[in-house]
Structures are given as C-alpha cells and as structure tokens.
Amino acid sequence: MTSAKTATPSDTAAGQKVVVIGAGIVGANVGLALLDKGYDVTILDRGEPGMGASFGNAGGIAVSECAPVAMPGVLKNVPGWLMDPLGPLSVRWGYLPKMMPWLLMFLASSKKQRVEQIATNMATLLNRAWDDYDPVLKEAGLTDAVFKKHGAMAVYRSNASRQAAEYAIDLRRRNGIKLRDLTRDEVRDIEPDLAPIFACGVMEEDWGHVLDPFKITTGIFKHFLDRGGKFETADVTNFVFRDGKPRAATTDAGDMITFDHVVVACGAWSKTLAKRLGSPVPLDTERGYNTTVPYHDAKLSRMIVCADDSFVLSPLEMGIRVGGAVELGGLLAAPNYERAKALFAKGKEVLPKLNAEGGTEWMGFRPSMPDSTPVISKSPHHANAYFAFGHGHLGLTLGATTGRLVADLMATGKTPVDMTPYRINRFSRFYSI
Ligand SMILES: Cc1cc2nc3c(=O)[nH]c(=O)nc-3n(C[C@H](O)[C@H](O)[C@H](O)COP(=O)(O)OP(=O)(O)OC[C@H]3O[C@@H](n4cnc5c(N)ncnc54)[C@H](O)[C@@H]3O)c2cc1C
Structure with missing residues (x-):
C-alpha cells in the first residue's frame, strides 16, 4: 500500500x-x-x-460495522419509532413529510439482497480503514497515546437477543469481520464493572477507539x-x-x-x-445524542456496544461517553436532551458505578444516506x-x-x-x- x-x-x-x-x-x-x-x-x-x-461522536473506529441501519424486517419497527420519542430510533412528527422520500429509500435499502450488497460495499471500505489511517496518524504524530486498538465488546441481555442478531453477525463474518462469541463469564472477566445482566457477548476484534474525536x-x-x-x-x-x-x-x-x-x-x-x-x-441527518461524565468510580477497558438498546459506552480521555440512538428530525429542530438523559439512564443500568456529576450533553448531526x-x-x-x-x-x-x-x-x-x-x-x- x-x-x-x-x-x-x-x-x-x-x-x-x-x-x-x-x-x-x-x-x-x-x-x-x-x-x-x-x-x-x-x-x-x-x-x-x-x-x-x-466533535463529540463516540470515538469508535468501528471497522466491524458493515451492516446497514436498514436491515431486513425494519418496516415492522416503524410504528414504534413514531410512538416512542425516546426509543433507539425515533422520528419527529413535524419532520415526517420532509423525511418521507428518504424513509422510502431507506426501507427499499432494507431488502435482503440490497443489504447483502451494502454490507459487502461497506466492508470493502472498512477492511482497509486501519491501513489508510496508520500512515496518516503516524505522520501527524497521533500515535498509540490517542488511539486504542483492542476491540469492542457487544453485550446481549439474553441468548434470545443474541440469536435475534444472528443474521447481522453472520453477515459481518461473511464479509471478513473478526467476531468472537463470549460466554457470560467471559463478559464479566473482561469488564468486571458491568452489571451482571448479560447472558453473552461478542468481541469485535479489530475495532478500536480514539480517546478524543475532536x-x-x-x-x-x-x-x-x-x-x-x-x-x-x-x-x-x-x-x-x-x-x-x-x-x-x-x-x-x-x-x-x-x-x-x-x-x-x-x-x-x-x-x-x-x-x-x-x-x-437523498442526504439527511440521523441526529445522535450522548452524555460524557468525568471518571469517578466506573472503569471500562474498551468500548461496549449495548446491542439490545442500540447505544454505546466509550472510555475516553475526558471520561465515559454514553450515547447513540437515532432521531430523524432534520437540521433545524432544537435538540431534545431528554434523549441524552434516557440513554444515560440505560447506561447506568449497564454500568452501575456511572456517576452523572459533572456530565455534559451533546447532540450531533450524522450525515446519512438511506443505504x-x-x-x-x-x-x-x-x-x-x-x-x-x-x-x-x-x-x-x-x-x-x-x-x-x-x-x-x-x-x-x-x-x-x-x-x-x-x-x-x-x-x-x-x-x-
Ligand atoms: C452521537 C454520534 C456518535 C457517533 N459515533 C461515531 C463513531 O463511534 N465512529 C464513527 O466513525 N463515526 C461516529 N459518528 C459519525 C461521525 O461523527 C460522522 O460521520 C462524521 O463526524 C462526519 O464527518 P464530516 O467531516 O463529514 O462532517 P462534520 O464533522 O459535520 O463536518 C462538516 C463541516 O462542514 C462545515 N460546513 C457545512 N456547511 C458548510 C458551508 N456551506 N460552508 C462552509 N462550511 C460548511 C461545518 O461547519 C462542519 O465543520 C457519530 C455521530 C454521532 C452524532
């Protein structure tokens, strides 16, 4: 190269x-x-x-994420998105008419055949992400001190929810992504501060994260x-x-x-x-929220992907960042920080020692294509x-x-x-x- x-x-x-x-x-x-x-x-x-x-993203060098947001069967979730403004994916009613063309293309992208193609196209880019970053970071003097390259752990509350994710996991494996199944005990050994609520996990081996995206x-x-x-x-x-x-x-x-x-x-x-x-x-935005709290007692050695609730925990330089979710609401509406609070509450269920004191909330505009x-x-x-x-x-x-x-x-x-x-x-x- x-x-x-x-x-x-x-x-x-x-x-x-x-x-x-x-x-x-x-x-x-x-x-x-x-x-x-x-x-x-x-x-x-x-x-x-x-x-x-x-500025404020989760910091993941998420090279295993080749599966698109619109997966097969996504259509059945649409009523839930409309009814639950604090759910993992929500649509602001007022923005719905403007968003409709994007949503239709998004749903069209969720057909299995398209999903298979999209995952392969994304894996083509993601499988070279580290090779392309390494020389840039080295040359810019941004070395290991700001990048951690030791995987991320996805966690599942039940074997049934892990089973429900099987298609997405298999899709990623078929595209060359290294994923290792973990037992309940392995999850606990890897991250002892996590609540003992997870039945199993998946180690996303090649994932890394930056200590401060900005x-x-x-x-x-x-x-x-x-x-x-x-x-x-x-x-x-x-x-x-x-x-x-x-x-x-x-x-x-x-x-x-x-x-x-x-x-x-x-x-x-x-x-x-x-x-x-x-x-x-058809570019629109998937608005995302997070809260970053300074380090108190909670410790994590790597990023945690809470697969059941679609949010992540990132151990960054300035503290632990809890966030994710998707809000379809365009570029102009004011942030609804209740979403950040709802995600933080879920984060506390997962990492009970998290302490909200001194936390800061943020909302950012992901630039998103329907596919x-x-x-x-x-x-x-x-x-x-x-x-x-x-x-x-x-x-x-x-x-x-x-x-x-x-x-x-x-x-x-x-x-x-x-x-x-x-x-x-x-x-x-x-x-x-
Ligand atoms: C909550 C959240 C978590 C995320 N987590 C991750 C993650 O873990 N890993 C990951 O890879 N990605 C993550 N992302 C996505 C990632 O942050 C974005 O994909 C990425 O930052 C987009 O970068 P960009 O340079 O395209 O856009 P931006 O960083 O938004 O930059 C666009 C720039 O264009 C400027 N601009 C706009 N219009 C004009 C104009 N007309 N004239 C002049 N300047 C203009 C803006 O001022 C801005 O500085 C996350 C996003 C969010 C919201």
Missing part, C-alpha cells in the same frame, strides 16, 4: 488549486491526502474546524496546515460557473474563492451544495467537482480511507477499489434529472 508520506506528487497536480468545503474529519483527511498528491489545497469552513459531527480531527487538520495547507473561514452558498464548469465558491459575505477543483465535504449540510453542482442527493453508504465520488456533470459526505455512523472510521480515495480519483482516476457503489448519482432514478 502507498503510505500517505511516500505518495508521489502527481505532475498534473502541481500548481492546481483545490478548495475543500468542510473541515470535519472527512474534509481534514481529504485536504491532507490532496496535499500528498501535490495540489495547492485550501479548506473552507463557516465555523471552527472539527466542531460539526466530528483532538483527532484537529490533530490531522493542524498537520494539514503544518504541511502547507491553507484554511479560510467562509460560509459557502453557491458556485460561479464559467464555460459550464464550477470555477469559484461564493460565500454569504459576498466573497468569491476561485479554484481548479472543488470537493464538497460538508457532512450533513452537503445536500444544498451538491444540488448547486447539479447532483440532488448507510457514503458518497465518495467524482461529479457526473463536472470534471473538476468531487463529493465526500454521507458517512452516517462511520465518518470517523472512514476519514482516512475517504481522503485517500478522493485524492486518487482527482489525481489519476485510478483507485484501489471499484468506486461504483459510492457514486453520487446512485439514487438518481428517484429524481427527475
């Missing part, structure tokens, strides 16, 4: 100006990978780098600047086209920032700019426009892989994997274009 450090700058890249819009974990990685190819790169963000979804994004971003990358604060609203090609980004302040190539990496906010570049896309698959794509309309968004639950995990693939697409068009499953126009049959 070509390491980030040894990548050879391409002749065509020299002197070419690239603008990357969005300074989250995806934009920072894309910017760095493009510098490696020899481009002159400027990242734009309307806010501080790393303050979007990349520090990873800002660490990669700082390295990007140290290597000669540039940053400008700019809220991009549109593009200027010349000879049919986008040539500049325009901002809400009335500025115009010219480029040879542009990459849209605005996370959950990418939809408007993608449309302005001629590519309407749980990111858009990593060249524009079908403009030879100089690229997209890198829609990573849903896995943006941190796939940051470096996305950077590498976008840089390859731009520099040579030759990528180590077939990019067809990640193209932006895969849902275009739903649009009148």
Whole structure:
C-alpha cells in the first residue's frame, strides 16, 4: 500500500488549486491526502474546524460495522419509532413529510439482497480503514497515546437477543469481520464493572477507539496546515460557473474563492451544495445524542456496544461517553436532551458505578444516506467537482480511507477499489434529472 508520506506528487497536480468545503474529519483527511498528491489545497469552513459531527461522536473506529441501519424486517419497527420519542430510533412528527422520500429509500435499502450488497460495499471500505489511517496518524504524530486498538465488546441481555442478531453477525463474518462469541463469564472477566445482566457477548476484534474525536480531527487538520495547507473561514452558498464548469465558491459575505477543483465535504449540510453542482442527493441527518461524565468510580477497558438498546459506552480521555440512538428530525429542530438523559439512564443500568456529576450533553448531526453508504465520488456533470459526505455512523472510521480515495480519483482516476457503489448519482432514478 502507498503510505500517505511516500505518495508521489502527481505532475498534473502541481500548481492546481483545490478548495475543500468542510473541515470535519472527512474534509481534514481529504485536504491532507490532496496535499500528498501535490495540489495547492485550501479548506473552507463557516465555523471552527472539527466542531460539526466530528466533535463529540463516540470515538469508535468501528471497522466491524458493515451492516446497514436498514436491515431486513425494519418496516415492522416503524410504528414504534413514531410512538416512542425516546426509543433507539425515533422520528419527529413535524419532520415526517420532509423525511418521507428518504424513509422510502431507506426501507427499499432494507431488502435482503440490497443489504447483502451494502454490507459487502461497506466492508470493502472498512477492511482497509486501519491501513489508510496508520500512515496518516503516524505522520501527524497521533500515535498509540490517542488511539486504542483492542476491540469492542457487544453485550446481549439474553441468548434470545443474541440469536435475534444472528443474521447481522453472520453477515459481518461473511464479509471478513473478526467476531468472537463470549460466554457470560467471559463478559464479566473482561469488564468486571458491568452489571451482571448479560447472558453473552461478542468481541469485535479489530475495532478500536480514539480517546478524543475532536483532538483527532484537529490533530490531522493542524498537520494539514503544518504541511502547507491553507484554511479560510467562509460560509459557502453557491458556485460561479464559467464555460459550464464550477470555477469559484461564493460565500454569504459576498466573497468569491476561485479554484481548479472543488470537493464538497460538508457532512450533513452537503445536500444544498451538491444540488448547486447539479447532483440532488437523498442526504439527511440521523441526529445522535450522548452524555460524557468525568471518571469517578466506573472503569471500562474498551468500548461496549449495548446491542439490545442500540447505544454505546466509550472510555475516553475526558471520561465515559454514553450515547447513540437515532432521531430523524432534520437540521433545524432544537435538540431534545431528554434523549441524552434516557440513554444515560440505560447506561447506568449497564454500568452501575456511572456517576452523572459533572456530565455534559451533546447532540450531533450524522450525515446519512438511506443505504448507510457514503458518497465518495467524482461529479457526473463536472470534471473538476468531487463529493465526500454521507458517512452516517462511520465518518470517523472512514476519514482516512475517504481522503485517500478522493485524492486518487482527482489525481489519476485510478483507485484501489471499484468506486461504483459510492457514486453520487446512485439514487438518481428517484429524481427527475
Ligand atoms: C452521537 C454520534 C456518535 C457517533 N459515533 C461515531 C463513531 O463511534 N465512529 C464513527 O466513525 N463515526 C461516529 N459518528 C459519525 C461521525 O461523527 C460522522 O460521520 C462524521 O463526524 C462526519 O464527518 P464530516 O467531516 O463529514 O462532517 P462534520 O464533522 O459535520 O463536518 C462538516 C463541516 O462542514 C462545515 N460546513 C457545512 N456547511 C458548510 C458551508 N456551506 N460552508 C462552509 N462550511 C460548511 C461545518 O461547519 C462542519 O465543520 C457519530 C455521530 C454521532 C452524532
């Protein structure tokens, strides 16, 4: 594999100006990978780098999560989502009409044949995530002290709930994911502070986690600047086209920032700019909540995935983070922190020594496609426009892989994997274009 450090700058890249819009974990990685190819790169963000979804996520390098959110049989859960606003997946009634097209595509993605394809497409990316991250982290000086690579443990309250998860587990095993079944006693031995309520577990061997997701994004971003990358604060609203090609980004302040190539990496906010570049896309947000409490008595050695209730516990640098869940409610509604509190209460059932004192709550906008698959794509309309968004639950995990693939697409068009499953126009049959 070509390491980030040894990548050879391409002749065509020299002197070419690239603008990357969005300074989250995806934009920072894309910017760095493009510098490696020899481009002159400027990242734009309307806010501080790393303050979007990349700020407060669970920190999982969740390489075993190739199964999509919409699994076979998901349809029967829809009434429950509508009725229980604090359940693992809920829909805000007021947003339902707007969300309907996305939900229909989500349900269409839950057909078994599609799920099998999606899992394989995701495993193709996830199985290379560590190989792509390792050189980036090393080069940026973000070593073992900030990354832990010792698996995550999924826990099940009953053998029946483990059995109910069998299809998802088998699907992952068939895609090369290393999963090891654990008995009740093994679960207790591995994490003695967990309540004795779990019948069994599954060790997700290759999973890792970062000790502070914000520090990873800002660490990669700082390295990007140290290597000669540039940053400008700019809220991009549109593009200027010349000879049919986008040539500049325009901002809400009335500025115009010219480029040879542009990459849209605005996370959950990418939809408007993608449309302005001629590519309407069914991107929405799965809002997620968590609470982070400082360390008191509770201890964990690794991330715990509470499979029955769809939330995770992460032992981070600043404390234990309890969160997850999905709220379909768009980008504008105010957070409902009752959700964070409900998740924390569940966390306390699992880890009784958790102490709420000094805790902070957070809500973030996962950028989500209906098929749980990111858009990593060249524009079908403009030879100089690229997209890198829609990573849903896995943006941190796939940051470096996305950077590498976008840089390859731009520099040579030759990528180590077939990019067809990640193209932006895969849902275009739903649009009148
Ligand atoms: C509760 C929760 C837990 C999660 N846990 C995990 C996990 O354990 N592992 C994992 O891999 N992923 C996890 N995720 C998902 C992960 O956080 C996201 O997929 C990832 O952060 C997306 O990164 P991004 O760079 O695409 O977007 P963001 O980090 O949201 O960055 C987008 C940036 O674009 C900027 N922007 C937007 N519009 C414009 C504009 N018009 N002009 C200029 N700038 C603009 C924003 O200001 C922002 O800085 C979790 C998410 C949540 C909410």
